[in-house]
Each structure stands twice: as structure tokens, then as C-alpha cells.
Amino acid sequence: MKITDIEVIPFRVPRRTFHNGKLGAETTIIQTLTRIHTDEGAEGLYLGGAGHGDQDGLNAQDRAALRGGMRARLLGQDPFDREKFWHWMWVSNTQENLLSVIDMALWDLQARHYNLPLHKLLGGCRDKVKAYASTYPNMGTPEVYAEHAAACKARGYQHYKIHPYYFWDPQTGQPDPGRPSHIDWDIECCRAVRAAVGNDMVLSFDPWGTYRTYEEAVKVGRELERLDFYWYEHPMNEYRVGTYEKLCAELDIPILSPEIAAGSIYTRADWIRRGASDMSRIDVLRGGVTGVRKMAAICEAFGVKCEVHMSGFAxxxxxxxxxxxxxxxYERGLLAPGVDEETPLPYLEAICDPLDADGYVTVPTEPGMGYRLIWDYIEENRVKE
Ligand SMILES: [Mg+2]
Incomplete structure (x- = not known):
């Protein structure tokens, strides 16, 4: 089998985003479907390639790169040679999200060729996965978080993750430069949530790298330990790895990082070697299915958790x-009061991650990634380019 074409289909999708305490007006975003064709009719698909999850399409520059240099390199190649492409693209310094999109479209292609859901092709282990409710940042006052956490618990979630206040003043509801960091408000928020959900709900905390100093990170970490939080995620700038080594040595609560540091498995293996985090973190836009799978094996060998970042099919x-x-x-969300996570997007017949009453999501069982696409919607809203 040979690759005969790589197509990137951009199409318009309405979106209401939650930003700084409220749900915004409806806007339109561009989603993309990357499609790899072969001479035997088998095809591979991948939705998205930017942002959080798989709902944000590739930008115009990325679309051009896939249709140009990437396409030229892959035409005539065997679509099952993913490992060859993966190494080829790393040494050719290909952008991480682009090599990831190609890797995942090729995994989808092979799984659908054999009529298997991807997890069965990879080697099945679970039909359902524990999920946590992952909040938007800047949802509101600590009381708003507390009410939301209690509602998530009632919905079935057993784990709630707080993204607190970033570059936003919870008192005035106005954007700010985040200097100093809002650690007093963040601590109030964690206390309010723990009080609202009791001691039997798992809680975790993610200030998304916004703490400016090591001392701030330690102060909040100590409070999270008192409140029995499960993990402390990505508290500081991830390029200053030495402060993470110090933080891990200082605190008992597990530090979960790196999330946004580039370099896929190579960066993360070095963090494990240096003792810079207690749990590792990666997602499918940092090396594709191939990269995350390798990272899980590295983590397993070291006895380190590999917590997968973001929602989505892959x-x-x-x-x-x-x-x-x-x-x-599984990270479900992002969630906030008024945000609808249950209705499929207009190009899908079903959401990827239905949640049961015990807080588990079911792994999609359709072949490949498990998309049930509404092709009529995609064609009707296609952006010509
Ligand atoms: Mg995070």
C-alpha cells in the first residue's frame, strides 16, 4: 500500500468559549480534518491539531506545511511505516503538532483497515477509564468553584481538578498581569472546594506555570498537602528545571509536570532522570500516539505515573x-458552569467521552479513532482554499 495524497479540510464550527468568569458570545472557529489517501482505498483521518483536545483546527501556516513539504515527503511511502516517519520527522526538526497529526492519521488508517478500534490495535487494556472534571481557569470566586465541584461530584465525577486564577483578578473580575501571583485566592479556592466536596473526592491543582517564584510554589504546595490534594501540576515555568528538582525534594505532594515543555519523550525522560517531577505528563500533540505510547512505557519502567493531558478521541x-x-x-473538559460537554459538536454524531454515574468514560469502539463524522456538515461548512 502507498500513500497517494494528504488533504487538509478546513471547515467552520460555531463556538462559545468560557473566558474570565463568563461564557462568551457565539463565534466561529476553523476546525480541520486531515485525511491521508492510499492507492488501495484505505484512508486515515485526524481531527484538529492545535489547542486543547481535538476541537481546534490547524492554522493556515500548518495547513500549508502539511500540503507542501510534508505531503511531498510522504507520497509513495507505505502508510504502515509510522515508526520510520516518526524518527525521520524528529531528526528533520518537524513541528511537534504536525508530526503528531500525521502519526495519528496513520494509526487511524491502519486501525480502520483492520476494522479495529485503535486501542485494540495497540493492545487493549480497558473499556472505560476514570475521568476527572477539569475546570476552566478564572471561573469566579472560590464559592463558584465550590458549587461547581459539588455539582461535578453529584454528576458522578470522583476527581476534580482546579485551574485557578491566571492573569485575572477574582475580586474585580478584570484581567491583570498576574504579578504578584494570586496565591492567597488560590489557597482560598482550594479550601472552599475541599470543604464543599468532603474528604472522599480526589482533588488536584494546576496553576498552569503561573507562579513566578519558587517560594510561592512551596507555600501553595504546603497548603495542598494539608488539604490532601492528589497532585500539584505544573506550578512554575517549565524551562527552569532546577527549581522543579528543588520543589520535588521539598514537598511530599506529587509534582505532575512537564506539560507544555517541547521535546516529547526526550524532555520528559530527562525530567524523570533528574527527579524534577514525581508524575510525568504528555499528550498526543507532543509526538502523536507513537510518542505517548513510548512515554507510557518509559514511565512504567521507572514506576512513574504518565498522566495524559487533555481530552479527545486519540x-x-x-x-x-x-x-x-x-x-x-482521563482529563474531561474543560468544564465551567454553563459549558455544555454532553452535546456532540455539529460534525459528530456522538461525543468521544460519555461519562457514567461512577465517573468513568467509555473508550470509543468504532474502528480507528472512533469518529462518527457527519460528512454533510463538513462539506457544507468547508472553507475553500
Ligand atoms: Mg495542566
Whole structure:
């Protein structure tokens, strides 16, 4: 089998985003569907390639790169040679999200060729995965978080993750430069949530690298330990790895990082070697299904958790092919009061991650990534370019 074409289909999708305490007006975003064709009719698909999850399409520059240099390199190649492409693209310094999109469209292609859901092709391990409710940042006052956490608990979630206040003043509801960091408000928020949900809900905390100093990170970490939080995620700038080594040595609560540091498995293996985090973190836009799968194996060998970042089909398929002992949770969201996570987007017949009453999501069982696409919607809203 040979690759005969790589197509990137951009199409318009309405979106209401939650930003700084409120749900915004409806706008339009561009989603993309990357499609790899072969001479035998088999094809591979991948939705998205930017942003959080798989709902944000590739930008115009990325679309041009896939249709140009990437397409030229891959034409005539065997679509099952993913490992060859993966090494080729790393040494050719290909952008991480682009090599990831190609890797995942090729995994989708092979899984659908054999009529298997991707997790079964990878080696099935689970049909359902524990999920945590992952909030938007800047949802409102600590009381708003507390009410939301209680509602998530009532909905079935057993784990709630707080993204607190970034570059936004919770008292005035106005943007600010985040200097000093809002650590007093963040601590209030964590206390309010713990008080609202009781001691039997798992809680975790992610200030998304916004703490400016090591001392701020330690102060909040100590409070999270008192409140029995499960993990402390990405508290500081991830390029200053030495402060993470110090933080891990200082605190008992597990530090979960790196999230946004580039370099896929190579960066993350070095963090493990240096003792810069207690749990590792990666997602499918940092090396594709191939990269996350390798990272899970590295983590398993070291006895380190590999917590997969973001929602979406590919992450969930990977979790279906991994053990809870290594990759424990699926990140569901982002959530906030008024944000609808249950209605499928207009180009899909079903959401990827239906949640049951015990807080588990079911791994999609359709072939490949598990998309049930509404092609009429995609064609009707296609952007010509
Ligand atoms: Mg994070």
C-alpha cells in the first residue's frame, strides 16, 4: 500500500468559549480534518491539531506545511511505516503538532483497515477509564468553584481538578498581569472546594506555570498537602528545571509536570532522570500516539505515573490501551458552569467521552479513532482554499 495524497479540510464550527468568569458570545472557529489517501482505498483521518483536545483546527501556516513539504515527503511511502516517519520527522526538526497529526492519521488508517478500534490495535487494556472534571481557569470566586465541584461530584465525577486564577483578578473580575501571583485566592479556592466536596473526592491543582517564584510554589504546595490534594501540576515555568528538582525534594505532594515543555519523550525522560517531577505528563500533540505510547512505557519502567493531558478521541484510545497503574485518569473538559460537554459538536454524531454515574468514560469502539463524522456538515461548512 502507498500513500497517494494528504488533504487538509478546513471547515467552520460555531463556538462559545468560557473566558474570565463568563461564557462568551457565539463565534466561529476553523476546525480541520486531515485525511491521508492510499492507492488501495484505505484512508486515515485526524481531527484538529492545535489547542486543547481535538476541537481546534490547524492554522493556515500548518495547513500549508502539511500540503507542501510534508505531503511531498510522504507520497509513495507505505502508510504502515509510522515508526520510520516518526524518527525521520524528529531528526528533520518537524513541528511537534504536525508530526503528531500525521502519526495519528496513520494509526487511524491502519486501525480502520483492520476494522479495529485503535486501542485494540495497540493492545487493549480497558473499556472505560476514570475521568476527572477539569475546570476552566478564572471561573469566579472560590464559592463558584465550590458549587461547581459539588455539582461535578453529584454528576458522578470522583476527581476534580482546579485551574485557578491566571492573569485575572477574582475580586474585580478584570484581567491583570498576574504579578504578584494570586496565591492567597488560590489557597482560598482550594479550601472552599475541599470543604464543599468532603474528604472522599480526589482533588488536584494546576496553576498552569503561573507562579513566578519558587517560594510561592512551596507555600501553595504546603497548603495542598494539608488539604490532601492528589497532585500539584505544573506550578512554575517549565524551562527552569532546577527549581522543579528543588520543589520535588521539598514537598511530599506529587509534582505532575512537564506539560507544555517541547521535546516529547526526550524532555520528559530527562525530567524523570533528574527527579524534577514525581508524575510525568504528555499528550498526543507532543509526538502523536507513537510518542505517548513510548512515554507510557518509559514511565512504567521507572514506576512513574504518565498522566495524559487533555481530552479527545486519540488520548482516550491510548488510555484504553494502557494500564490504570501507569496512566490513571482521563482529563474531561474543560468544564465551567454553563459549558455544555454532553452535546456532540455539529460534525459528530456522538461525543468521544460519555461519562457514567461512577465517573468513568467509555473508550470509543468504532474502528480507528472512533469518529462518527457527519460528512454533510463538513462539506457544507468547508472553507475553500
Ligand atoms: Mg495542566
Amino acid at each position: 488520548n482516550l484510545q491510548l488510555l484504553g490501551a494502557s494500564s490504570e497503574d501507569v496512566c490513571e485518569y
